[in-house]
Amino acid sequence: MISKKVLQVFLIPSVVLISFASAYAGLPKVVVLGTGGTIQSKGDTRMTRYDYRAGRFDISEIIDLIPQVKKIAELEAEQFTNIGSPSMTPDIWKSLAERINETALRSDVSGFVLTHGTNTLEETAYFLHLTVQTDKPVVIVGAQRPSTSISADGPMNFYNAVQVAASPEARDKGVLICMNQQINSAREGTKTSAYKVEAFQSRDLGLLGVVDPDGVHFLRAPVRRHTYLSEFDVSDISSFPRIDVVPSFADAAGDLITFLASAGAEGIVLAGHGAGGASPAQGEAFKTATSNGVIAIACSRTGSGRVIESSRMLEYGLIAGDNLLPHKARILLMLAIASGKSERSELIRIFDQY
Structure with missing residues (x-):
C-alpha cells in the first residue's frame, strides 16, 4: 500500500x-x-x-x-x-x-x-x-x-x-x-x-x-x-558504437580480437595482464585491427594501478587506459567515439582528463 x-x-x-x-x-x-x-x-x-x-x-x-x-x-x-x-x-x-x-x-x-x-x-x-x-x-x-x-x-x-x-x-x-x-x-x-x-x-x-x-x-x-x-552531451548522441572487452592470459590467442574487429567492433579494450600487457598473438592481432581503424585501449586486469604508454603498446597500436578498469574504459571510449572524438591524440587527452 x-x-x-x-x-x-x-x-x-x-x-x-x-x-x-x-x-x-x-x-x-x-x-x-x-x-x-x-x-x-x-x-x-x-x-x-x-x-x-x-x-x-x-x-x-x-x-x-x-x-x-x-x-x-x-x-x-x-x-x-x-x-x-x-x-x-x-x-x-x-x-x-x-x-x-x-x-x-x-x-x-x-x-x-x-x-x-x-x-x-x-x-x-x-x-x-x-x-x-x-x-x-x-x-x-x-x-x-x-x-x-x-x-x-x-x-x-x-x-x-x-x-x-x-x-x-x-x-x-x-x-x-x-x-x-x-x-x-x-x-x-x-x-x-x-x-x-x-x-x-x-x-x-x-x-x-x-x-x-x-x-x-x-x-x-x-x-x-x-x-x-564533462564534455559529453547525451542529447547530441543518437547511437552508441560497439565496444568489446578482451582478457589477456598466458598464451592467449588473437582470434577473438580478429573476430570482434570483423564483427563490427569500433573499439576493443584489453584487460591486460600486469600493466596492460598482451600475449604475442594478441599483439599481432591488435596490430592488424588498429591498422584497419579499430581503436584499442590497454587496461590492467589486476584492478589496481595505472597503465602507461610503452614502446610495445605503440607497436600494437594500443592507447593507455590509465587506472580505469576495463569495463569503465569501455564506457569512456564509447562516449568519445559517439561524440565524434576518435583521433588518437584526442583519445589520449580524454583518458588523461577523465
Missing part, C-alpha cells in the same frame, strides 16, 4: 511520479529513480539470499518499508524501469542521464537517488558520472540481499543514500556509490565481492567518505573531470 502521506500522483507517458510529503517542513527534496535489482527484490523465504528474481518490489513499496527516511528528506519517487542490472543498456543509461539532467534544472530538487542491481551498478554510475550535467548529488545504491532476507542490507543502504543525496557536502563530487555506510566515486568504485555486504571498494585510492551515526562525512574529493565539467 502507498503511504497515506502521499500528496499527489503525476502521470506522464509510461511513468508514475509519486511525491511523498514529509511530516517536517523545509526538508531537502530528493528525487528517487527506481531501476530494479536486488534492493527491489523478494525472496521465496527469509533465508533466500540468491536465486531470486530482481525487481519484484515497486520503488514506492521500498520507501514505505523505511518510513524514517521521510524525516530527513521529501521524496519524489519514480519507477523508471524495473530490471536486473545485466539487462542495462547504453540506451537506458542515456534515458536516465536525460531524465536527471531535465529534473536537475528544478530549483526545488536537492539531489537524486537511483536504486540499481549491483552486478553492473558501477557501469551505470560511471556513464552518469560522465554525462549528468549538474553539480547536485546523484547517488546510486544497491543491496547484496533481497529486502525480504534476514539482515537485509537494502533498507539501511537506501536510508544512507538519501542522507548523502540531501547533504550539501555531496555537491560537486560527481556520481556517488553508497553502500554499507561507505561512499565511493563512480570512477573508482567497483564490486569486489559476490555475496558480502561490503561489496564495493575503491582499491587504488580508497573511499570518498562515510555515513556514520552522526551524519555524512567526506574525506576526499574527485579531481578528474565529471558531470557538469
Whole structure:
C-alpha cells in the first residue's frame, strides 16, 4: 500500500511520479529513480539470499518499508524501469542521464537517488558520472540481499543514500556509490565481492567518505573531470558504437580480437595482464585491427594501478587506459567515439582528463 502521506500522483507517458510529503517542513527534496535489482527484490523465504528474481518490489513499496527516511528528506519517487542490472543498456543509461539532467534544472530538487542491481551498478554510475550535467548529488545504491532476507542490507543502504543525496557536502563530487555506510566515486568504485555486504571498494585510492551515526562525512574529493565539467552531451548522441572487452592470459590467442574487429567492433579494450600487457598473438592481432581503424585501449586486469604508454603498446597500436578498469574504459571510449572524438591524440587527452 502507498503511504497515506502521499500528496499527489503525476502521470506522464509510461511513468508514475509519486511525491511523498514529509511530516517536517523545509526538508531537502530528493528525487528517487527506481531501476530494479536486488534492493527491489523478494525472496521465496527469509533465508533466500540468491536465486531470486530482481525487481519484484515497486520503488514506492521500498520507501514505505523505511518510513524514517521521510524525516530527513521529501521524496519524489519514480519507477523508471524495473530490471536486473545485466539487462542495462547504453540506451537506458542515456534515458536516465536525460531524465536527471531535465529534473536537475528544478530549483526545488536537492539531489537524486537511483536504486540499481549491483552486478553492473558501477557501469551505470560511471556513464552518469560522465554525462549528468549538474553539480547536485546523484547517488546510486544497491543491496547484496533481497529486502525480504534476514539482515537485509537494502533498507539501511537506501536510508544512507538519501542522507548523502540531501547533504550539501555531496555537491560537486560527481556520481556517488553508497553502500554499507561507505561512499565511493563512480570512477573508482567497483564490486569486489559476490555475496558480502561490503561489496564495493575503491582499491587504488580508497573511499570518498562515510555515513556514520552522526551524519555524512567526506574525506576526499574527485579531481578528474565529471558531470557538469564533462564534455559529453547525451542529447547530441543518437547511437552508441560497439565496444568489446578482451582478457589477456598466458598464451592467449588473437582470434577473438580478429573476430570482434570483423564483427563490427569500433573499439576493443584489453584487460591486460600486469600493466596492460598482451600475449604475442594478441599483439599481432591488435596490430592488424588498429591498422584497419579499430581503436584499442590497454587496461590492467589486476584492478589496481595505472597503465602507461610503452614502446610495445605503440607497436600494437594500443592507447593507455590509465587506472580505469576495463569495463569503465569501455564506457569512456564509447562516449568519445559517439561524440565524434576518435583521433588518437584526442583519445589520449580524454583518458588523461577523465
